[in-house]
Amino acid sequence: MTATLIERLSAIVGAENVLTDAVAMAPYLVDWRGRYHGAARCIVRPDNAEEVAAIVRVCLAAGVPIAPQGGNTSHCGASVPDTSGTAVIVSLSRMNRIREVDAANNTMTVEAGCVLQTIQAAARAAGRLFPLSLAAEGSCQIGGNLSTNAGGVQVLRYGNARELALGLEVVLPSGEIWHGLRGLRKDNTGYDLKQLFIGAEGTLGIITAAVIKLFPLPGTVATAWLSIDSPAAAVRLLGELQARFGAALTACELISDISLGLVLKHIPGAQPPLAASPDDPHALRTPWHLLIELSGTGEEADLRAACEEFLGAALEKGWIDDAVLAQSGEQAARLWDLRERLSEAQKIEGFSIKHDVSVPVSRIGEFVERAGAALQAAYPGIRIVAFGHVGDGNLHYNQSKPEAAENAEFMAAQPDVNRIVHDIVDALGGSISAEHGIGQLKRGELAHYKSAVEMEMMRAIKRTFDPLGLMNPGKVL
Template sequence: MSAHLGDWRGRYRGAAICVVRPATTAEVSAVVRACAQAGVAMLPQGGNTSLCGAATPGPEGDTVLISLSRLRRLRAIDPENNTMTVEAGCVLQTLQEAAAQAGRLFPLSLAAEGSCQIGGNLSTNAGGVQVLRYGNTRDLTLGLEVVLPSGEIWDGLRALRKDNTGYDLKHLFIGAEGTLGIITAAVLKLFPLPRARATAWLAIASPALAVRLLGDLQARFGALLTACELVSDVALGLVCKHFPTAQAGFSASPWYLLVELSGGDDDSSRRQAFEAFLAEALESGTISDAVVAQSGEQAQRLWALREHIGEAQKIEGLSIKHDVSVPISRIPEFVERAGRELAQAFPDIRIVAFGHLGDGNLHYNQSQAAVGENAVFIAAQAAVNRIVYELVHELGGSISAEHGIGQLKREELLRYKSAVEMEMMRAIKRTLDPQGLMNPGKVL
């Protein structure tokens, strides 16, 4: 059971009565009915890559942990309808590969895609690097199959893009982190497989220039802009430190952008147009250097610099993590003010900032460079949170952009959600889970 009882970051560890591994929706239903009749709490778990403790049991040891890893059938692919019907335990990368084999794209992409499962992606409304073009997991979902806290099965596996027959119930369960029911299957949207891509790593002086460049890219290339990732020099430095083979081949800079265009068939013309745009940006001083991938392998190496940041931070040690969003136009102000206020309060702080510029989502993490001082710093998390979250709130942002609430931000939610919002959420919880047995202690 050990692997199921702790989280990926090593922050939470709990206990459970047992781990149950059903292989079908009917078996999930039977387990839930038994638990409901006995009044025993349940915790659904997918790939266990949660960053907020949503998939980790509490210390009480009175919970049945329901692993969905055996629900891994790809039930159907309909290329003409651009949909695939999959079970909750399917690993995200497996779905990407299955879609590609059918000549289609499933665009959800994140660093944990080799181990995270689609049920967890749905339960947290995962984002990733292509939200700019394709949206969050919620936007990629047409229908769900859910086992309710009573054990009843709701079959909402509709492959329709238009269905106005009452409340759109699937949205209650997407992003609910397993507190309202257990997602067992989903109908997901597919897209034409892009045959041409252009990928570049750009050196820039500031987030303000990054925002300006994003606007210029959107004006020039429109929907072809797939990703626009912001990376600080500190974040890149950790990757180069812990992954020697992932060395950067461009000039040092305070900030970087990883940009990708995709679509159409002609790689050469797309790259030429992209390179012409970058030449103009170099001439105007918007960027100071650029590396454009000349092959798929080179593009993968550029993406590896971005995707290894989370793992590099884990190797480096514990840090205080924030997954926040603000309006894109306010990102420069947030970075400047948050950095200044944190440095005043904690003079030796190290800030690792990176994220999805195209949708206003920053991963904004803090630690001390000296290992001996970090334990004391981590103990000051409440003070660090106040500085970061108060500024996020002031700028009209969110304290959780894509990682969810889980255990980590449950109390913070009370501070930043209105009383009306909290009561609406509690009312939904009471209606669907009157015994309060479904993933207790998370979100609410």
């Protein structure tokens, strides 16, 4: 059966685009974190939506599961198949064309395999901004970003991927193509079908192209690093920044000293913006830090001067311990590099139990305090790596033991650690997944915290679109 299937797939995309060799397939079968390892019959690399549709029809006729894959940067195991070896991985990496840039309409039409960084560059070349920005932007692909409803550091001003998409082209589990590539801000003609596929992690169909929103390119940016004493202080500063600067506040990122310490330990050349002592360049002034960015279309001097004035007043009022305002684009990039290398530094440090949670912004401080106390009581000496997007209530909240040798045993405690963290999140009216999705990692947790009504509505949608359950099985539901 597999031999016949591969022959039929090769007839669609060419034999060179059907990978069956173990070495060639290996990178597609493990997730970025190295936690999930799958198996597959083959890797198929289509060039266009029609080829994707033909692949789906062949797999449907054979009853073969399909695992769509973009840049394979998932944190929840959504991008790799299970270990049965029955699935065909459909890699969208060859579908990487920018079909159109409509500067007057502030839209861009892109194929699913376009790397996020490439899209950002194309927007800048047209004098526009595509604001989705995250640490994996050099390798993640827009199809995956939409399939997981990616967030990133500029959600505060521009919204999640869901808010940045106007239209989609999708291959359905039936092998039909939905041509929904509309660049309209207003289209009140029934159900907003694209929203079913955004965040569905490839379980309802394969996104092959999208019309995405562009924005005016900011003419001026002010970036600052603040030393603060607590998450509660960060929430207060967020409110003051919003009251003073409104929509000009683009990003507001919270970083713990433990998180920053891992970057200083593992990333060559990394230096803290505000060291506590000249004798110890890695010593940090405070237990928490805030990275803020303002952007606008006005005069650079005016925005920087206003930011400097705000920071001076915050220092006088005791809201912050110290601050540094970037004096150049290069210095701003160095500040952002500290933030963006956090996940990489954690990966180098070793496995940890990861949580991507959200709570109401007003309750961030309460969450950190309650969860920290409960975890320390249950696991004395636990190390908590906390950072995230304070502007939208999303924290990456990860746990490990300081000594790597202790982590194997600690990882076995993940169900109990999850219950401590997620119960507090739930009690505070939060979500167990803010921007990483569900994948394989959180299927059980989703069923635990979603109501029976919500779960049945989701299953009903899945049955309607994919009655045979062949589209990315084992993910979400």
